Amino acid sequence: MAEKLTMKKLSGELEQLRDRLHELEAGVEQHLEVLLEQAAEKLHARLRRRTGGALIESASGESVDVNARRRLIAELAWLKAEQRGFSQGSPEQDWLDAESEVDRLLLEGWAKTTASTHEAGHIRDS
Numbered sequence: 001m002a003e004k005l006t007m008k009k010l011s012g013e014l015e016q017l018r019d020r021l022h023e024l025e026a027g028v029e030q031h032l033e034v035l036l037e038q039a040a041e042k043l044h045a046r047l048r049r050r051t052g053g054a055l056i057e058s059a060s061g062e063s064v065d066v067n068a069r070r071r072l073i074a075e076l077a078w079l080k081a082e083q084r085g086f087s088q089g090s091p092e093q094d095w096l097d098a099e100s101e102v103d104r105l106l107l108e109g110w111a112k113t114t115a116s117t118h119e120a121g122h123i124r125d126s
Contacts, residue, residue: 039083043076069106073098 076098081091 036083039079043079046075069102072102076102 073095077091077094080094080097081089
């Protein structure tokens with residue numbers, strides 16, 4: 001009988017530990033999300049400063065300065081490595097992830113510019 005009470009007590013304590021672990025995991029995830037959002041905001045601010053508040057475009061809005069793109073990718077890759085404390089992961093993967101994100105941002109800027117130009121032309125045609 002004493003053994004059953006001990007097992008029951010241990011089972012209850014184990015359940016409490018599991019609950020606490022889930023709480024801690026949720027807290028860590030929430031904290032990481034905040035840190036990632038802050039890092040993303042810092043990156044976007046850097047991108048805006050480096051590009052004068054706009055995404056990198058030629059006067060026609062069709063091309064991107066290759067050297068500026070490469071610098072943005074390098075900086076973002078560095079930030080990604082810095083965020084994880086330069087441990088685990090790989091520089092190659094950081095570069096690929098950064099390249100993908102920079103290209104996405106540039107494409108979004110190009111799409112906005114194209115849409116604005118199209119809308120302005122449509123208004124003039126009316």
